[in-house]
Amino acid sequence: MKRWLELPFRLLLMVAGFIFVFNLPALLGIGETLTFNLEPFWNSVKGNLQELTRIDDTSYISLFDEQNFTESYRYTMTIFCYSLLTVMGTGMLAAMLVQLMPKKISRVLKQGINFFEGVPDLMVIFLIQFFVIVLYRETGLKFLQLYGVFGAKPYVVPVVTVSFLPAMLLSQFLIKVLEEEVVKDYIQYSRAKGLSPLRILIIHMLRNIFPLFIMQLRTSIWIILSNIFLIEFMFNLPGFTKVLQLVTLRGGGFLGLVICLLLFILPLLVMEFLSLIAIKTVNRKESASI
Numbered sequence: 001m002k003r004w005l006e007l008p009f010r011l012l013l014m015v016a017g018f019i020f021v022f023n024l025p026a027l028l029g030i031g032e033t034l035t036f037n038l039e040p041f042w043n044s045v046k047g048n049l050q051e052l053t054r055i056d057d058t059s060y061i062s063l064f065d066e067q068n069f070t071e072s073y074r075y076t077m078t079i080f081c082y083s084l085l086t087v088m089g090t091g092m093l094a095a096m097l098v099q100l101m102p103k104k105i106s107r108v109l110k111q112g113i114n115f116f117e118g119v120p121d122l123m124v125i126f127l128i129q130f131f132v133i134v135l136y137r138e139t140g141l142k143f144l145q146l147y148g149v150f151g152a153k154p155y156v157v158p159v160v161t162v163s164f165l166p167a168m169l170l171s172q173f174l175i176k177v178l179e180e181e182v183v184k185d186y187i188q189y190s191r192a193k194g195l196s197p198l199r200i201l202i203i204h205m206l207r208n209i210f211p212l213f214i215m216q217l218r219t220s221i222w223i224i225l226s227n228i229f230l231i232e233f234m235f236n237l238p239g240f241t242k243v244l245q246l247v248t249l250r251g252g253g254f255l256g257l258v259i260c261l262l263l264f265i266l267p268l269l270v271m272e273f274l275s276l277i278a279i280k281t282v283n284r285k286e287s288a289s290i
Contacts, residue, residue, distance in 0.1 A: 010272065014265075018258055019048050051254040069243055073263060076228060076240035079158050080267060083224050086163040088217070091170030092206075098175050099182070099201055110175060117168035121227060124164050125234065128157055153238060162227040166220040173216050177209050215275045221268050229264075240264060 027041035094113060098106045181187065182205070190200045232241035244264065247256045262269075 011262075011269070014262070015052075015258060018261060019045055022254070022257075023048065048254045052258065054255070068238075072238060072243050073240050075153055075238060076232065076264075077267075079155065079162065079228055079231075079239065080224060082155065082159045083163040083166075083228070084217075084221065084267075086159060087167045087170055087220050087224065090163070090167040091174055091220075094167075094171035095174035095178055096201060099178050099205075100197055113168055113171050113175070117165070117172060119165075121161075121165055121230065125161050125231070128161055132157065154235070158228075158231050158235065158237065161231055162224055165227070166223040169223070170216060170220050174209070174213065177212055178205060181205050181209060214271075218268065218271050218275055221271050225265065225268065 023041055023044045026044045027037060028035070094109065098109050101109065178201075186204065187200060190204060228239070229241050231237065232239040233245075240260070240263070244257075244260045247253075247260055
């Protein structure tokens with residue numbers, strides 16, 4: 001029973017966090033001195049709670065229809081899914097190459113990953129923009145769509161930009177975990193039996209680190225979602241960010257805003273549930289080994 005109550009409890013904490021953050025300006029009075037205004041803050045919180053109980057209030061639905069809610073959400077989630085697959089594939093491939101390559105090449109690969117991991121997201125965005133624009137100006141080739149204007153829905157540039165940093169972070173994590181795994185006794189035993197490094201890596205090591213891989217994806221999804229919000233705003237993409245801006249700026253109500261935020265972080269909620277299962281799997285393995 002506790003397992004099924006944990007996720008709804010986290011959901012309630014998220015909504016409580018939304019309420020606190022949205023009403024923080026009402027709590028803090030910033031002037032010559034910092035003051036706390038508890039009464040306006042509490043009145044604002046009560047107003048938000050009353051809005052959440054008025055399920056029949058559909059003032060935000062007209063704003064959803066105006067921005068083509070379903071199509072915008074589908075476009076954003078498509079970018080998210082492609083980005084997540086890119087991050088998972090790139091991270092796993094990079095970690096496997098580091099494990100299988102000779103030490104000198106592995107060292108160079110790790111140095112490259114460490115270098116690119118430190119590159120800011122905005123620099124990646126500007127470099128990709130610069131590359132596409134210069135390529136078009138010099139050669140006339142326009143095979144990549146940058147901006148979501150005149151009904152265009154670019155995919156390649158947003159996916160590459162969104163997935164770059166989380167792919168580097170996931171690669172670093174997997175490399176570190178595999179390096180810790182490779183010194184364990186069962187790996188030495190497998191090598192003594194004459195198993196090939198590739199077989200040991202795929203059949204044994206990757207299977208054993210899979211729960212840790214799932215748990216690390218939570219961080220990757222956080223970064224992907226925040227990058228999607230930034231990219232859709234900067235590239236003027238017709239995604240879910242426009243719906244969120246419309247509800248915020250044109251009075252869609254607190255209920256509409258909470259619905260938008262929960263839908264936006266829905267992939268994270270799903271991954272939280274999978275992570276709970278993964279954590280319990282890891283705990284069972286540790287208990288069995290003890």
